[in-house]
Amino acid sequence: MKKILLPTDFSEQADYALKVAASLARQNNATIYLMHMLEMPSHLLSGDTNLDVPEQLLFMKIANERFEKTMQQDFMQGINVEVTVESHKAFDGITMAIRQYDIDLVVMGSSGVSGIKEMFIGSNTEKVVRTADAPVLVIKNDIENFNVSNFVFASDFTDDQKLVFEQAVDFANSFNAKLHLLFVNTPNRFVTTAAAEKKMNDFIASYDELGEHETHIYNDDTIEHGILNFSRAIDADLIGMSTHGRQGLAHFFNGSISEDLVNHALRPVITFKI
Template sequence: MKTIIVPIDFSKYSENALKVAAQLARKKQAKIVAVHMMGLSDANLIKEDNTMEGLFFIKLTQKRFEEFLNKDYLEGIIVHQTVKNYKIFSELDDVAKEHKADLIVMGSHGSSGIQEVFVGSNTEKVVRTASVPVLVIKNETDFTMTKAIFACDYKLESLDVFKKAMHLFNLLGIETNLVYINLPGENYKSTQQIDQQIVDFLVHLDLAYKIIPEDITIYGDYSVEQGIFNYAKKIKAGIIGIPTHGRRGLAHFFSGSISEDIVNHSELPVITFKM
């Protein structure tokens, strides 16, 4: 891990994310790219009579940025700061690609989104559109957790995202507990059916992963979201990992807006991996 992106809106939520990013950066000798998205109107930046006003806002933001990043916990860590006038949060992925980032760490207020600049569904937009993993932090936390759950459907289409998740969790030294959420109704599968699906999935993995069918827990619940939360609570996990299928929601049994629901409703940190 070399580069971590952290969106900053000067709120306590973005500082929670910055603290976690600092812990990860220090652990992996990575650098942080702190990004502030002003969202100024085009009129403030294009119209001649508003040029001075636009420059004023930019300089004011840069000054506030420098003050915000003057933290003891960032001492010794390389921090680059960039101010963008993006108004569409899906464009944060462009910043990640520009800097060849390995991870985006962002703060979230919960179901109402992030306060101040991060309003509405901006967290969800980043989760849906980011090509790199996105770690969403709700509360101030000491990111020293050692146990995660990763929920997957264990179909062949999920092989690549599964490998991405295992690579990152291993890199961070986090024990990963694998789970399949079995649902009632038309989505229900027998244990035998799920076992066969898992075996078919695992035979396509390199032996270096050292994962056997018994390593994957089949957990029944009434929804994917509740199943993930309940299983995480049962094993006392500190972080939740899920695949995301971009604008189409999560793959297969992860349908609709379930990825956004998990990100919004979870009190635990959630990390998403784009399929």
């Protein structure tokens, strides 16, 4: 993990995410790409070039002043930072930056249970979480020292999850975290305990670098509730799951489960794209 993208609107929640990004950067000797989308009028974002130059300079001046204030915070000292200002719409700018800078991890701030607000509202949340080519770590609260001791990875443990699982294992190993592999059983998709155990054991059998871990089968009324309730029960530091592009999560993850978890979980959530 050498390149971390932190999109910021300079909100309190963005600062929470930046504090976590700084902690990760310090632990991994990584660079933070701190990106702000200029709050320009919609006609400029749509390609109108008639905006007066003084107005453009004013937006840039405000952004630079905010960057200076951000960089003066104690937790940013000694961190390698590349600052970038974009005039794209939020989702487009994030997607382009991931590819342009070959980003390893995106860290985003989120507020409340209604999703990622301000520059990350509505469809931007869904698009970034579901389709980003890099893992996305969503932070909601102020975390003084980001450390992961118990990492819940929820999956249906089918073959198309293997590449995602490798990324989750690497992330867990970077913290020497205990990995809790979670299969959620629901009434609509009931699987016997014996069948679920065999599926999980067969899935992890080929992983030599799998560190400390446990497998869990948890019964609940929905997948989302199962993940949230189990994570609460063990006081997990992080919840991980896969995304499946615009089709939602593979197999047992249906519809909007990824963004629902991001919206409702008070704990940090990391998603990995299949």
